[in-house]
Amino acid sequence: MSMVRTLIDPGRQQKDWDEQLPFAMLAYRSSIQESTGETPAMMMLGRELSLPVDVMIPPQQSVDERNKDTDYAEELRNRLHDVHDRARNKLKLSGVKQTRTYDRNTELNKHNVGDWVWLSDLQRKKGVCPKLVFKWEGPYLVTHRLSDVVYRIQKSEKAKPKVVHYDRLKAYNGEAPRNWLNSRRTNPNRNRRIPQRYLE
Structure with a gap:
């Protein structure tokens, strides 16, 4: 939802959210997740998605890969097993990192005047x-x-x-933007009212 919010056109009153949904989902499914270290596509399908750049520049395949005679289902099963093992190990490390980050951020990051x-x-x-x-x-x-x-x-x-x-x-x-507090400090008499007796 955060991705879709940034993609919709403010001038169309949210009427184009369904048009932007495929682009948001493609970006999400092909992005490496910080917690697992893998893309959702790899976790679910055992392969990466074909992106527009892959269509324009197809990857080169070696002779050994073209001639490799293996069972696709067995290869996919092994690949998913390896991916999920890597993701589980990454999740353990991410849990420790998130705990450390949470403890460090429990203290308020105070905002200062002028921020x-x-x-x-x-x-x-x-x-x-x-x-x-x-x-x-x-x-x-x-x-x-x-x-x-x-x-x-x-x-x-x-x-x-x-x-x-x-x-x-x-x-x-x-x-x-312009910080008007600074201008007030440099010109302390800017908003000071002049007594009437000096104007007569």
């Missing part, structure tokens, strides 16, 4: 499927850290600030 972040959008929109909606909006600028887990953020200088919990934020890694 740009994404905000999780929990609102449900009428007429669209919530599973296909991009669940992050922004970026927002962190203007104040009210506590270790509560932040005040703002989308633009004139936008209304929001107070949100840490769980609804994640770091923004794109090109950062």
Whole structure:
């Protein structure tokens, strides 16, 4: 679903999700999974999928492979056995790695004032499927850290600030927009009101 969300055209109101589904499934089935070290196609079929590049540039087959007279079912059975053995060993290593990563990330990665972040959008929109909606909006600028887990953020200088919990934020890694907090620091008199007696 995450793949389909990134492929659908925002201007078509999710009406093209079924057109993008085959491309998302091809990408998923031919991608090596981090936990198993194998592609889903290899785990299920005992072979890799034929991708467009394979059609354009067919793999060269050696003479020994062309002349090899073996039973296909036996060869497939052996291949699947080897693949599943490798996947089981990889899963054991992945479990240890995931445990270590979880323990390391239990401490909060705090956002600082001036950082740009994404905000999780929990609102449900009428007429669209919530599973296909991009669940992050922004970026927002962190203007104040009210506590270790509560932040005040703002989308633009004139936008209304929001107070949100840490769980609804994640770091923004794109090109950062203009940070108006910096301009306020360099020009402290920018928003200061001039007394009326000096204008008369």
